[in-house]
Amino acid sequence: xxxxxxxxxxxxxxxxxxxxxxxxxxVLDIARPSDGAVYAGLPLGDATLVDEAVExxxxxxxxxxxxxxxxxxxxxxxxxxxDLVEAETERLAALEALGSTRPIDQAVSWxxxxxxxxxxxxxxxxxxxxxxxxxxxxxSFGMQVAEPIGVIGAIVPWNFPLSQTCWKVGPALAAxxxxxxxxxxxxxxxxxxxxxxxxEAGIPPGILNVIQGDxxxxxxxxxxxxxxxxxxxxxxxxxxxxxxxxxxxxxxxxATLELGGKSPQLVFADAVDLDRxxxxxxxxxxxxxxxVCVAGSRLLVERALLEPVIxxxxxLFDALRPGRTWESGxxxxxIVSARQLERIDEIVTRARAAxxxxxxxxxxxxxxxxxxxxxxxxxxxxxxxxxxVREEIFGPVLSIQAFDDEEEAFALAEHETYGLxxxxxxxxxxxxLRAVRRIEAGTVWINRYGRSDDYILPTGGYKRxxxxxxxxxEAYLANLRYKSVLIDIAAS
Numbered sequence: 001x002x003x004x005x006x007x008x009x010x011x012x013x014x015x016x017x018x019x020x021x022x023x024x025x026x027v028l029d030i031a032r033p034s035d036g037a038v039y040a041g042l043p044l045g046d047a048t049l050v051d052e053a054v055e056x057x058x059x060x061x062x063x064x065x066x067x068x069x070x071x072x073x074x075x076x077x078x079x080x081x082x083d084l085v086e087a088e089t090e091r092l093a094a095l096e097a098l099g100s101t102r103p104i105d106q107a108v109s110w111x112x113x114x115x116x117x118x119x120x121x122x123x124x125x126x127x128x129x130x131x132x133x134x135x136x137x138x139x140s141f142g143m144q145v146a147e148p149i150g151v152i153g154a155i156v157p158w159n160f161p162l163s164q165t166c167w168k169v170g171p172a173l174a175a176x177x178x179x180x181x182x183x184x185x186x187x188x189x190x191x192x193x194x195x196x197x198x199x200e201a202g203i204p205p206g207i208l209n210v211i212q213g214d215x216x217x218x219x220x221x222x223x224x225x226x227x228x229x230x231x232x233x234x235x236x237x238x239x240x241x242x243x244x245x246x247x248x249x250x251x252x253x254x255a256t257l258e259l260g261g262k263s264p265q266l267v268f269a270d271a272v273d274l275d276r277x278x279x280x281x282x283x284x285x286x287x288x289x290x291x292v293c294v295a296g297s298r299l300l301v302e303r304a305l306l307e308p309v310i311x312x313x314x315x316l317f318d319a320l321r322p323g324r325t326w327e328s329g330x331x332x333x334x335i336v337s338a339r340q341l342e343r344i345d346e347i348v349t350r351a352r353a354a355x356x357x358x359x360x361x362x363x364x365x366x367x368x369x370x371x372x373x374x375x376x377x378x379x380x381x382x383x384x385x386x387x388x389v390r391e392e393i394f395g396p397v398l399s400i401q402a403f404d405d406e407e408e409a410f411a412l413a414e415h416e417t418y419g420l421x422x423x424x425x426x427x428x429x430x431x432x433l434r435a436v437r438r439i440e441a442g443t444v445w446i447n448r449y450g451r452s453d454d455y456i457l458p459t460g461g462y463k464r465x466x467x468x469x470x471x472x473x474e475a476y477l478a479n480l481r482y483k484s485v486l487i488d489i490a491a492s
Contacts, residue, residue: 003328006032009098011040012192015049015212018056019205021192024049028185028214032099033334034324036370039099042188045213050180050221053209057151057178058227060206067148067176071127078123078173081201085116088197094326095190096162101288103323103330107162114453115166115194121455122170125476134484141487146480148176149229149254153222155215155243156191157235158184158336159291165191167470168232169208173198175479177229178207182222185214186336215239224250230479232256234293236392237417237464244467256468256478258293258460260392261420264413265296265449266435268406268426269304272447277425278309281398282316284423284449286376289333290396291340294421294459296449298389300412303402310378310400314360317376317396322365335372335395344374344395351388356381356399384412392418406431410438419462423449442466 013030015022026041045053061067066074085092092115093107102111129146136142154168161183172179183191195208211218223231223246230253233243237260247253265284271277284296301309323330335341345364352358356379365373376396379388388399403409413422413435421443424435432446442461451459458472468478 004094004104004326006039006098006326009094011095011098011189012196013040013042013189014192015043015045015053016192016195016210017053017206018209019199030099030186030188031337033101033336033372034326035368036338036372040189042185043212045182045211045218045221047217047221050211050218050225053180053211054151054222054225054227056206057180057209060204061148061150061178064204064207066178066204066207074174074176075123075126077202078119078126078170081198081203082116082119082123084197084201085112085119085194088193089113092162092190092193095193097325099189100161100187100325101159101291101333101336103325103327103333105328105330111160111162115162117453118163118166118455119170122174122476125171125473126174129476131482136486139488139490141489143485145483145485147483149479149481150177151227151229152177152179152479153225153228153231154179154181155219155222155231155233155235156181156183158186159288159293161187162190162194164234165194167234167475171475172232172479173203173207175476177479180209180211180222180228182211182213182219185212188212219243220246223247226250228253230254230256232470234258234470236260240466254478256460256470256475257466258470259420259464259466260418261293261295261461261465262298262390262392262415262418263294263296263421263423263441264298264300264415264439265423266409266413266425267299267301267305267309268409268428268431269302270427271305271425272427274305274308275312277447278312279316280423280425280449281309282313285398286317286320286332286396287450289335289374291333291336291394294443294450295394296421296423297393297398298415299398299400300403300409301400302409303404306402310359310380313378313398317360317378320376322368322371322373324368324371332373332376332396335374338372340394341372341374344393344397347387347391347393348377348379348397351379351381351386354386355383356386356388359400361396390417406434410435413439415463417463418465420465421445
């Protein structure tokens with residue numbers, strides 16, 4: 001899709017409840033990160049409206065045939081939904097790019113197709129799991145019956161709105177649940193169109209509702225609603241902790257939380273292809289301008305490679321082209337808000353004051369009027385307590401440290417707070433397997449960095465990087481509850 005004019009895009013600024021748009025007075029101004037312009041207003045869902053959305057979902061769960069529909073028919077409806085998503089690639093991509101950090105080229109080539117294929121992946125679980133028979137005494141028959149939980153509360157972040165919605169909604173619907181979804185107030189609109197397409201595909205009205213609003217009012221009310229059986233969330237560790245507290249106080253109820261990260265990349269002197277490795281390292285921190293939970297933000301390099309790695313990364317950083325998300329050819333995304341841009345610059349300033357040396361980049365771009373852009377930055381650090389090493393920056397800022405041997409590399413890779421992901425670049429298979437065993441992280445990539453389209457591999461963190469898993473079989477099973485049944489055969 002070529003560049004587009006943002007003035008041509010109509011946004012569905014509304015809630016979506018019971019299969020219908022629910023316009024309401026705008027309370028929040030929604031600004032575009034590319035130029036800072038306010039382009040829409042957003043209603044704020046209060047506790048009363050959250051209750052209406054949850055009650056609608058509960059009625060649909062109880063009274064429609066979604067949970068009781070033959071599993072293969074449920075899967076067919078979800079596949080029709082995926083087909084509709086794919087057919088609307090350009091419209092959805094424009095909605096996604098308009099007010100988010102996702103450049104239009106990437107939204108067309110990756111975000112929308114990945115979302116459609118993710119829906120198809122989870123649809124296939126609908127008729128593949130139903131419980132199991134238990135080993136019991138000969139005069140009885142025991143089994144575990146898998147049932148949907150009921151109504152799932154899903155809260156998705158602003159950095160990948162469409163694909164994160166697929167992660168949350170796909171497995172929940174495949175398992176027979178209803179969902180009340182709260183998108184981020186920064187990127188609220190593509191989720192509404194996604195929900196409209198679900199109804200067009202034959203998913204009953206009310207099974208997928210979208211409630212707009214912020215975290216403290218709308219999100220908290222959703223988490224605390226007594227008819228929400230489980231909450232699934234991706235975002236910061238601080239917000240995840242608040243959600244877990246709300247779930248405990250109003251339940252207790254289950255929660256799946258994918259939270260913050262400060263992920264290391266280890267580059268050994270025997271890396272198979274150094275040029276390819278360096279391109280991978282650079283892309284892992286500049287993709288979406290570093291606004292990725294699994295961003296490889298800590299680079300650990302064997303000392304013999306330090307100088308060539310620094311020089312080549314600097315060249316790759318300098319080659320990136322910042323631009324508005326609706327302009328084809330943009331290779332460096334904007335930062336989501338002025339507030340986040342200030343936070344990134346503040347952490348870099350503190351890191352330099354604490355002894356970090358700025359080797360490349362640093363500072364705010366001023367070339368695009370009104371936009372929020374940060375220069376890809378490489379900081380050399382020698383102290384694990386430096387803010388560049390310790391804090392999740394969520395921007396295009398990469399710290400670099402040298403190591404002399406494998407043991408030192410593994411020690412530097414550990415982080416006291418986070419354990420979301422890690423990358424290891426080496427030709428030594430034994431070393432790679434030792435790294436997998438030693439590094440505390442929910443995902444370890446070898447000679448690559450970043451997720452593939454293998455939806456079967458679950459993702460989730462260790463330590464304060466989260467609880468539970470998205471993607472994979474694990475995500476589907478987490479949307480079910482189990483009932484034990486024991487039949488006395490002799491008395492039957």
